[in-house]
Amino acid sequence: MTTPVPNSGVRPAGSTGAPEAEEPLLSLRDVSIQVPSSTKTLTEITHGISFDVARGGSVGLVGESGSGKSMTSLAIMGLLPKGSRIDGSITFDGTDLIHARESVMRSIRGDRIAMIFQDPLSSLNPYFTVGDQVMEAYLAHNKATRKEAFELTCEAMERVGIPRVTDTVNQFPHQFSGGMRQRIMIAMALVCQPDLVIADEPTTALDVTVQARVLDLIRTLQAETGAGLVFITHDLAVVSTMTKEVVVLQNGSVQEQGHTRDVFVGPASAYTRKLIDATPRMTDARLPATLQHADGSGKRDPWEGAGHDHR
């Protein structure tokens, strides 16, 4: 049963998140974000967002453009525009991220929480080789010699399928395709062994076949590191294959949240139904292999693997 959430933003207890016995890895409660507008006044862009991510769990944030998905992830990372205001609470492994000092946030970013963005070029420095950048990401948070870090870097690059690593490790970001650059970002996350990965539209800019491989790698990364995953997308078909739980956002408010399968099979909010209807035919090949057996037919639960290695 999926749970519609009224615009008040009050979250129904237990609709999304970790098993009761275990503290969630990440917990957002009634998070409202205001950002400075051009007239210097504050504009509210999200209202009362609440969800949990269990250790090793996976939550999708879906919604149309402008619904507040990216700003929610930036709030978690402490990267909102200067002058923004956040109400509510964001707790990561016991740390209050809203009031944490910048030095604490710096030690968490990239090490305990890794982000994979839509455009890896915006995260990669054009003047440094990709090998140096993966290596520096590791050295920033770990004690190791450069030789050890270099070996780990090559190993991670091989694991994400970068070809001829002994050569390509010395190449610059512009010498790679978009899909390969995204693999480099995943390698960077892999070496740092984060507790949480936030992937913000990581495959939107890629063509469909490359997209599938990168999604597979993100699943692998999650399985190998045991990390929690927040997966942001406007693509319902993608989120249905990536996360066990989903939060549907519209205009900065949660419209519905719950187990991904329940939300897709029996959407409780008109907005989710509209999003599903607007998704190109989700019945056959594209549909979540996921949804095809969600009828209690006794077949293996296609969601069973979400968050686990699919190779």
Ligand SMILES: Nc1ncnc2c1ncn2[C@@H]1O[C@H](COP(=O)(O)OP(=O)(O)OP(=O)(O)O)[C@@H](O)[C@H]1O
């Ligand atoms: N730097 C900024 N300053 C002020 N407002 C912003 C800023 N960035 C985004 N916004 C506004 O915040 C709202 C939420 O934007 P956000 O980027 O979180 O949406 P989104 O759901 O991630 O959309 P998209 O899928 O297009 O990235 C939008 O109304 C947007 O115009």
